[in-house]
Every structure is written in C-alpha cells, then in structure tokens.
Amino acid sequence: MREREDEWTGLMRAALMGDDAAYQRLLRGIAPVVRALARRGLARAGQAVDQAEDIVQEILLAVHLKRHTWDANAPFAPWLFAIARNKLIDALRRRGRRVFVNIDDFAETLAEEPAAETPSTREVATQLAQLPSRQRDVLQLIAVDSTSIKDTAQKLAMSEGAVRVALHRGLASLTARLREK
Template identity: 40%
Template sequence: MRIGDDQLRALMLAGLDGDGASHAALLELAASLLRAFYRRRIADADDIEDLVQETLIAVHERRASYDRRRPFSPWLFAIARYKMIDHIRRRSRLQPIDDVEDLLAADFEAPSLARTDLARLLDSLPAKQAAAIRNTRIEGLSVAEAAARAGIGESDVKVSVHRGLKALAARVKGQKR
C-alpha cells in the first residue's frame, strides 16, 4: 500500500484537532517512511531505529508548528534531515560541515513539485510497474520485500522495474523534444 501525502496530511490535521487514534496512525505510517528514508542513507540498523524514534518524538513535540495549509511530507522529511545531520555531526566530528549541508533542503517547494511530477509519471505506467518502482526505488524496499508486498516473484519485480524505468525514460525524452 502506498502512503500518500494526502493521507498523511489528513491524519495530521485530525490529530491536531484532538483525534488521538489519527495521531497514532500518523506516527505509525511515518515510521515506515522514515525507516525507508534512513535505510538509503545510514548503514547501521540500530542508528536507523534511533533516528526514526528521535524524528517521531520531534514530530510529536513540534506538531503545533505544522502549517495546516502545506503538504505534510516535506515538513516530515525536513525534520528527518535535521535529525540525520545532528546524528552525523555527533558520530563523526571530523566530517566537514560543507558535506553535511548538501542534505539540507534550501527550498521546500521544489521537492514537493518534484514529487508531484514523479507521481504523475508513475501514474502513467501500468499499476504493477509503478508499484514495483515505488516500492524499490522510492520506499527503499529490497526486491524480496517488494515481491512479498505485491504477492509476485522477485524476477517479476525486477522485470517490472526495468520496463517501467525504460518507459519513463522514453516518456521524459519525448517530452524534452
């Protein structure tokens, strides 16, 4: 199941309005997104879980600062990036700050627009190909995890990703002409 920003935003707004069950559901869904986010950037599994928990605590503590008119995901991932930067600074005092600054989002609108464009492109693919790309390339699942989620074989996931990416590349090249 793909977790969309509209679903997350609706849960956040309901939680802000006092619905505890929605807030708990939001934190549970956010945890799976954060695990995938950190899994692509951090090698140690214990560090990933620590970062997920730190981020969820920050989301809970800072929920009053969320702007109800804005998408939820950029707000969540901005917090995640800052938590990751803090983690990297704590772990590696020798790492130059300039390297870490690349992780900061200077503009929160551009990533949102990119996600919208990506969603449109993926929606133009057959459902199986789009799901395989979302699961493996966006959510960071392994091929085995994606296959189990979709109830198909691993080779089917690999073929779907390959064909989907090939179709997307052709579509994007065609748009630039």
C-alpha cells in the first residue's frame, strides 16, 4: 500500500512537471482503486453498483481539473481519496435515498392501527384566530390560500425572510396550541 502511494506521489509530481507519460500511468493506476471505492460506497448506501463508472469519471475529471491544487510536498493518496469521497457524496445526494417497499406487505398492520385523531377545521380556525395578526395573515395566505412566499411578502409589505420567520413561528404556535387540546 505504502509503495503504491509513494509511486502515485512520484507520478503526480512528474506529471505536474510536464511528463505526460507519468500522468497517463498515474490515471491508469488510480482508476481501479477509485472504481472499487465508488462501488463500495454505492453498495453501502444501498444503491446499484452499476452506477460506479459515472462516479469514477467524475473523480478522474476532478483530479485532472484540480491537479494544480495538490501540494507537491504532501502525499497524493489522501488528496485523491478526499476528492473521491466528496464526489461519491455528491452523487449519492443527487440520486437521493429511495427505498421502495411494497405496501401490500403491510396491509394487515396498517388495517389494525387506529386512525390518528386530527383536529377539526373548526378547531384549527379557532386556534388560528388567536395567533398574532402577522402570523395569522401569513398562515392564511400560504397554508390556506396557497400563495407563494414571494407573493405573500408583496401583499403584506414584508421581506421574504420575515414571511418565512412568521410562517415558522405561526406553525409552531398553532401546533403547540392544537396539541394542548
């Protein structure tokens, strides 16, 4: 392992000095290792490992584009693995974590559970009326009338940030009031 890292470091130093053959050897040497890292990362995340090649290409492209940022006095492998980890994380975030479960497997369990009690429309309206006017107006426009935050801000002559704060506070207050009931 240490020999390989030393070799990569030497090849990268030579590549930065203009040795194209060293750069090609470096890329050929790191590709299988990066591929294995991508496959392992995808498998750990419950994703299909057949997507690893896309991530490998992103990693190799990032190495190529960012090679000037590597410190020639530092070992190459930690720099490479940091890029690989970040590219894998980016790819997983783009894909999202999707788990599909057949609902038929839980039909009996779902049928047995009692329905959760939800507050009536009248209870919500009563509690909404007791909120401060700004919060009430924001909640009315956004939650009831489906107005966007931008349009709500314009209608109420508020900044969008103030609308978001009022919305959050109003929802928190409304939730707390309804739970007390």
